[in-house]
Structures are given as structure tokens and as C-alpha cells.
Amino acid sequence: MRLQNYRWFARETKIEHFLGNNRLEEKTVVTIGIKDKDTGVSVPHPITHFIRQKYQHTGKSLSSQMNPAREIVKFLNFINEQLILGKPEFEIISEKGFRGLQLIHGARYITYCAEKKLAYKYVKDSIERYLIHFYDYLTKMELLDEEIEFDTYVNRQGDEVIITPFYHPSFDTQYPSTDDPVRNKLKDFGDNPEKRNKLVYEFIEEARRVAPDIAFGIALQIFAGLRRGEVVNLIMATVPTDFLSGSNHLAVLDNQYRLFKHLKNTIKEQVKRPRLQPVLPSDYLRELYEAHMKMNAKVRKKNPYAFFVDEKGRTISGGTYERKFAKVKYAYIDRLANTPGRYSYFKMLDDAIWGTHIGRGIFTNYLYNMGLDDRQMAIARGDKSTLSAKAYIDYRNAIFNFQEAMEVFSTTDTLDVGNVLDKKWNWEVFSK
Known part of the structure; x- marks a missing residue:
């Protein structure tokens, strides 16, 4: 398979949802899939379950489902590009697929976004936050070979916060510049x-x-x-x-x-x-x-x-x-x-x-x-x-x-x- 021919995508899809008693309801859902650029054929991917589990089933709106879907698609296309370039750190993904995904790959994507001069708030509040949710989902579904342990804390408002696993010296993750202090x-x-x-x-x-x-x-x-x-x-x-x-x-x-x-x-x-x-x-x-x-x-x-x-x-x-x-x-x-x-x-x-x-x-x-x-x-x-x-x-x-x-x-x-x-x-x- 030539990776150059394929791109990940996120889009809204209308489906018929079975309600029981032979009743069907038309419903709009967010789907993550892969498209063959040569043939134009698009195929939904099982990783769509991430959006269902983390956002749709918790009552999030369509826009609140589409935002993480788009960000994860960008991340997956970034991985494809690194595989095409033959980057050694990403070879394990070509061997194992999603099971080979590691925290270092998310860290490299954050650095890539920083080098593109994206805003600090956007990288922290959207890109990194959705990546954390994605890795958390893959870990709980036992889809990763890397053993990841997420740490959390409760802030003064009583809300639970997952501490980013990407901010670690061994990853050398680069974030966009900011005047706000970075909390380690x-x-x-x-x-x-x-x-x-x-x-x-x-x-x-x-x-x-x-x-x-x-x-x-x-x-x-x-x-x-x-x-x-x-x-x-x-x-x-x-x-x-x-x-x-x-x-x-x-x-x-x-x-x-x-x-x-x-x-x-x-x-x-x-x-x-x-x-x-x-x-x-x-x-x-x-x-x-x-x-x-x-x-x-x-x-x-x-x-x-x-x-x-x-x-x-x-x-x-x-x-x-x-x-x-x-x-x-x-x-x-x-x-x-x-x-x-x-x-x-x-x-x-x-x-x-x-x-x-x-x-x-x-x-x-x-x-x-x-x-x-x-x-x-x-x-x-x-x-x-x-x-x-x-x-x-x-x-x-x-x-x-x-x-x-x-x-x-x-x-x-x-x-x-x-x-x-x-x-x-x-x-x-x-x-x-």
C-alpha cells in the first residue's frame, strides 16, 4: 500500500438509527475514515469509536465531536507523512499500526505544531488536550503496546485535570512561545x-x-x-x-x-x-x-x-x-x-x-x-x-x-x- 495515496478525514455522516419496534431515526454522526486519493473511495475507520465513546455518548454536540475528530485526523496525517519520510522514530507504527503508537509521537506532533507558529493557547487547549484524550482512550481500550500511566490532580475548583504526559525532558517537546508561565x-x-x-x-x-x-x-x-x-x-x-x-x-x-x-x-x-x-x-x-x-x-x-x-x-x-x-x-x-x-x-x-x-x-x-x-x-x-x-x-x-x-x-x-x-x-x- 502506498501511503501517499491515502489521507485521513473527518466528516459528518447521516445514518439511520434503529430505535426498536421497527422504528428508524435519521441521525447525523461524526466519522473518521481514510480516503484513496486516486479512486476517490472513502472508508470509515473503527477508530471512529473514539469519538463515539469520548464525546457522542457523553451528550456532546456535533461541533464538540467534530473539533476533536479534526484534530486527531491532522495528527494521523502527520504520522503518515513521517512514515513516508522514513523517520526512524515512527517505524514501529508501520510495523504494529496503532499498537505501535507511543507518547513520543504525540510529543513530536506538538513540536511540529509549535514550529508552524500556531498559537500557544490553541496548541495547549485544543491540540494537546485532544491528544491526551486520544491516548487515554487507546490505553483504556488496551490498544497500545506502550505502558502509559496518566496522572491527574483536582484543582481548586474541584475539577479533575489530566496532567500532560508529553511535557517530559526525554521528549524535548517544544511549545509555542507565551508570556504565561508554564506549569510543570x-x-x-x-x-x-x-x-x-x-x-x-x-x-x-x-x-x-x-x-x-x-x-x-x-x-x-x-x-x-x-x-x-x-x-x-x-x-x-x-x-x-x-x-x-x-x-x-x-x-x-x-x-x-x-x-x-x-x-x-x-x-x-x-x-x-x-x-x-x-x-x-x-x-x-x-x-x-x-x-x-x-x-x-x-x-x-x-x-x-x-x-x-x-x-x-x-x-x-x-x-x-x-x-x-x-x-x-x-x-x-x-x-x-x-x-x-x-x-x-x-x-x-x-x-x-x-x-x-x-x-x-x-x-x-x-x-x-x-x-x-x-x-x-x-x-x-x-x-x-x-x-x-x-x-x-x-x-x-x-x-x-x-x-x-x-x-x-x-x-x-x-x-x-x-x-x-x-x-x-x-x-x-x-x-x-
Whole structure:
């Protein structure tokens, strides 16, 4: 097939929609398809389901369906052009089709749009936003081979926002110039260990004041690298009780059928990879666990399996957890804003975008600072590959820690997580 002969298109199409009882209704829908320029033959493509699922089925107007369809078509035609030019980064798409699509390809398209001098607002609010929705759809439909993990946060208005995955140093994505400050995604509380520990402690203590029912969950994200959905899926049997040695492991399991049968949509309650998850040993973590258990004992649980419940005994869902986390986040930022001498901390946390996933980022950097290499860290994080772990570390820290890790673990074939944590973890900063 000669790619030069084909172009992607988006257009409105009239169809007859079956309503039941032998009744038909004429309906206008948006279709994505491919046209043969030589023959003029146009064929609808199954990727049209993206528009149906994300926009039509959620009640969006025709124009609100056509706008993303047109932008995605431009992106797909850009990919065709790169394939025709023989760009090496795009060869995987010629081999695998949509399964070969990766974040790097979206990043290259954003850079292409910037080089065309398109307006910053248009690139951010339309092109990048629709690309994020497109990749999110392909990921949820399990149509991509690349493992993509989207991070979200709740803004001060209470709206959930997906953090762009394209703004990462390894992609070198170029955006149009703007006078508006670009808000970076915060992956950690800083690369200085003392500074990080201070902020971690203060943030968890703020949670104990503002949203005590998730304070222990936040601590588990930081000390065990759990995702939001993995936290809310915990039940009593899966949580250890000591937390004073590296031999402690959380059983990360999918307990949705026990906890969330009442929810129609459980996207925020997903467990990405069931596993035994090592926990960084800490007196402080044990203290938080005991406080959590005392708090749970005071409420009558609506669901006996639930480990995380609110003050009325209701099971905390992923969405509720995310909103409570946002409440803690903004309360802590406001506290810093009103504390003399804390401007740099306030500025760092207020200027960046971050959500519940930052706990996993902090955990990752703790592992790097302990000297684990990328393979060992992937094991400790419960990842399939080393690529996700590397995304949390800037190049300077990564190079430094890899050099240290190679010296310490060069002869190690397998990782004894408990042994490593016992020897290298020291959490004296949290001693009372």
C-alpha cells in the first residue's frame, strides 16, 4: 500500500438509527475514515469509536465531536507523512499500526505544531488536550503496546485535570512561545533529602488535621509507592501491622467486587498490577497505622471489608480519595503561604501541577537515593519494565544514582528487598 495515496478525514455522516419496534431515526454522526486519493473511495475507520465513546455518548454536540475528530485526523496525517519520510522514530507504527503508537509521537506532533507558529493557547487547549484524550482512550481500550500511566490532580475548583504526559525532558517537546508561565508537573518534593523529608512529614501531618481518614493512605503512597486505586482497594487482611522492618509487604489486590459493587464506573478504583509490595520500614508509619485503626474503631462501617472509610463509615472510593487529597494539598499550600520564611517551599508546590501520584514519585526517588538501580527499582515498584521508574528522575539525579548503584549492586543477580531496606533506610527525621 502506498501511503501517499491515502489521507485521513473527518466528516459528518447521516445514518439511520434503529430505535426498536421497527422504528428508524435519521441521525447525523461524526466519522473518521481514510480516503484513496486516486479512486476517490472513502472508508470509515473503527477508530471512529473514539469519538463515539469520548464525546457522542457523553451528550456532546456535533461541533464538540467534530473539533476533536479534526484534530486527531491532522495528527494521523502527520504520522503518515513521517512514515513516508522514513523517520526512524515512527517505524514501529508501520510495523504494529496503532499498537505501535507511543507518547513520543504525540510529543513530536506538538513540536511540529509549535514550529508552524500556531498559537500557544490553541496548541495547549485544543491540540494537546485532544491528544491526551486520544491516548487515554487507546490505553483504556488496551490498544497500545506502550505502558502509559496518566496522572491527574483536582484543582481548586474541584475539577479533575489530566496532567500532560508529553511535557517530559526525554521528549524535548517544544511549545509555542507565551508570556504565561508554564506549569510543570511535580514528581517529588525536591531532590534534597532533608527538604523532602521535612515536606513529607508536614504534608502528612496536614492530612491528619484536614482529612485524617486518608492520612495513612497518603503515607502508604509515599512509603510503598501505591497508586490511588491500590490504596482504596486495601482490606484488613492485606495490610501488615508492624512496619518496622523491610520484610513487611502489602498485598496489593483488586477488591472491587467486595468494596465497590455500588459504583457504575470504577476507573478510579483500578488496581494496575496485583502484587506483594515492599514497604519502607518506619516508626512513623506504624504510628500512623495505629492512629488509623483507632479512628476506624470509632465508626460503624457500611461495608465490613473496607479499610478506608470516612467519618460516617462509608467506603472511600478513588474519586473521594482524590478530592480529599486535593483538600489536604491546598490546605498545606495555604499554610506555607502564611508561614514566614517558607516562600521557596510555597512557590515550588503552588506553581507546579501535582496530585496523588506524587507519593509514588517520592517513593521512587527514595529507592534511587538508597542506591537501587533501574532493574531493582522496577521490582520494588511493581513495574513490568524500568521505563516508568526512570521518568521520575531528572538526568542529573539519575546519572549520579545509577553510578552509585552500579558499584553497590554490580554483583547482585536478584534483589532481596527486605535486606536492602533494613540496611539502608533511616527515618530518624520522623522520630517523635
